[in-house]
Amino acid sequence: MPNEVPSSQRLRYLAAIRRRKSLIRFWQIFVLAFFLIFWELSARLGWIDAFVVSSPSRVCATLVNLYASGDLWLHVGTSCLETVVGFTLGTVLGTLIAVGLWWSDFVSHIADPYLVVLNALPKTALGPIFIVWIGAGTASIIAMTLAISIIVTILNMHVGFLSTDPQKIRLLRSLGATRGQILRLLVFPANYETLFNTLKVNVGLSWVGVIMGEFLVSRAGLGYLIVYGSQVFNMDLVMATVLLLAIAAVVMYQGILWLEKILKKRLGVIA
């Protein structure tokens, strides 16, 4: 009934929803604004030591300097590149290994205790080993990122593969499908959702790997800036970098959501 005039109850209901939405948005902005103003004022009035906790204006000035010196994009770009390479490798290799484990139940039982141990182990402990083995450079940082994301990918994807509907497998087998066909036509497509969820988890994990890696060994990147800033006691630089990191992480996460939408359309998960 699109032509019908909405009842007064309906109009009141819609108005209430709108009011609630704008109120929530108002408070969200208010909290941020209050935090920034309070931080700035406290620094200016000397309630806190701006040398230690910095202030919004000093963070801004630092960012402008970084941009002017041309270093901004070097550091942001380095970290983003390492993250993207790390999580792409982690997702692809992890999925391939999960396929192998699905293929052979025997191998998956052999691998089980090792995966449990590797999953429980804090991967950052492996950092120094990578540096000794691979050398102090980007490769070590990516290895670290890979170590963090690959185990989760293997476990998630393997569980997803195993939960494929047995009735659908029975249908394909009755059509004479080989194990490879069952994988290609059913098990993999049925787990697109698992894959996208794993991707989203991996973006976050890869940032952890990259920053940890850059703390240990690097000449550029956001992790490097944070460590450098804290060592020379330039808290403005540290705060500015954390802000950049937050922005980069959010942008990348949104990028994955966007990629998911495009891929889902192409793969036919959604119409």
Place this chain on the structure above:
Amino acid sequence: MMIDLRRLALTYQSPDGEIEALRDITFSMEQGEFVSIVGPSGCGKSTLLSLIAGLETPTAGTIEVDGERVIGPSPKIALMPQRDQLFEWRSIRDNVTLGLAVRHQNTPERRAQVWELLERYGLSEFAAKRPSQLSGGMRQRCALIRTLATGPDILLLDEPFSALDYQTRLSVSADIYRIIRQEHKTALLVTHDISEAISMSDRVVVLTHRPGTVRAIHDLGALRTLSPMERRDAPDFRGFFNLIWKELDVNAQ
């Protein structure tokens, strides 16, 4: 004989022990016949279909289809599983040609034949849609066309209507019955619904509780010539229903 089962038995092995699923099953089916298997839940009805489809190997006895021993999945036999099992990531067109894709027979001629089936049964306009965009009844019809697409002689129907509500179930089973008869297929339907078995088949095989074995085989005689809907009103219907109901003996183990 189209299907010939002789002294068929299946015993599962598991770490906890042996499970005797089926014992001494003997019956046969003519070309073009519609036979239903009814039995209490867990009596091995679905297992029996898996055996005939060549998905499992019997521990004793033989299965012959068209005079040949069944040793694996065969293009002569197609299985229609519980629920429709359509793949949500494939369009209706790609779902009904799934069997062709698996068997590398996705040729223009075969596709044209399947398209004809879609048109004949009123689904061609939904070819580009997703399964979730169709009603339960239409999904069942798609599942049947997927089963028919590879050109089998025998259809094995494994409780295909169990997920549908009562209303839909009645009309869908009449619908599926009409298509199977029209395409001159031999069909073996597994169900736990006595009235569904009587309304659709030529003969009803009653299995006992596990280990499943043949308790009785009923020829529905005069009912054979009637449609599923007409049968439910026929005087013989109640007689068969009560007879099979007693044989299934829900209270005894």
